[in-house]
Amino acid sequence: MVNKMLISLVAVLFGMMSFGFISANDGDYTPVPQSPDTRVAYLGQIVQENGSLMLDADFIEWYEGEAADRVFREQEQDPEMTEAPDGYYIVNPDNTIEKLPVAADAKVFMQLYNRTGDPAEADIRWNEQISLDKFRALLAEDGELDIKQFPYHLTMENGVITKIVQQYVP
DSSP, X not given: OXXXXXXXXXXXXXXXXXXXXXXXXXXXXOOOOOOTTEEEEEEEEEEEETTEEEEXXXXXXXXXXXXXXXXXXXXXXXXXXXXXXXXXXXXXXXXXXXXXXXXXXXEEEESSOOSSSOGGGOOOOTTEEEOHHHHHHHHHOOSXXXXXXXXXXXXXXXXXXXXXXXXXXX
16 A cells, blocks of 8 residues: 555656656667566665675566556456556555665666766666666665666575666656
8 A cells, every 4th residue: 555655656756757858778678587586676775784785675566568457457447447557567565675685796787867966867778787886875865866766676596686677667
């Protein structure tokens, strides 16, 4: 319930912001490949604890395309809306925050973030790799373009996060 309210609030805020300044480059959007080792989550902070980096994650169910439409119809049961808005749908049945270890050499790939300090200059750069330190700094920022409002695909090996990919949300 709380997450639905949060998603609605984010959608309203994004709708109120002018995204005319956003331009895509390096090709078109392609879905993040899923694997048994990949899960999708909203992220909190990354902190150093007992010599390890630990990430707060609220795991969600992320659907795109026909799967999003199917789950949307099952969940919403609105006869006037038969397709998921914008081609994706998020379900968050459990708001539990899990603390997960992050490999010191984890790869981070971003789609959209404030690169210059001026959110009006933000643009989409598909799968731009940034350092884990830069990602930690971005997560700690509170600004007009809050990267914690995006879902992330987390790839895990032996219970440790080795790859983080920001999910672009139109």
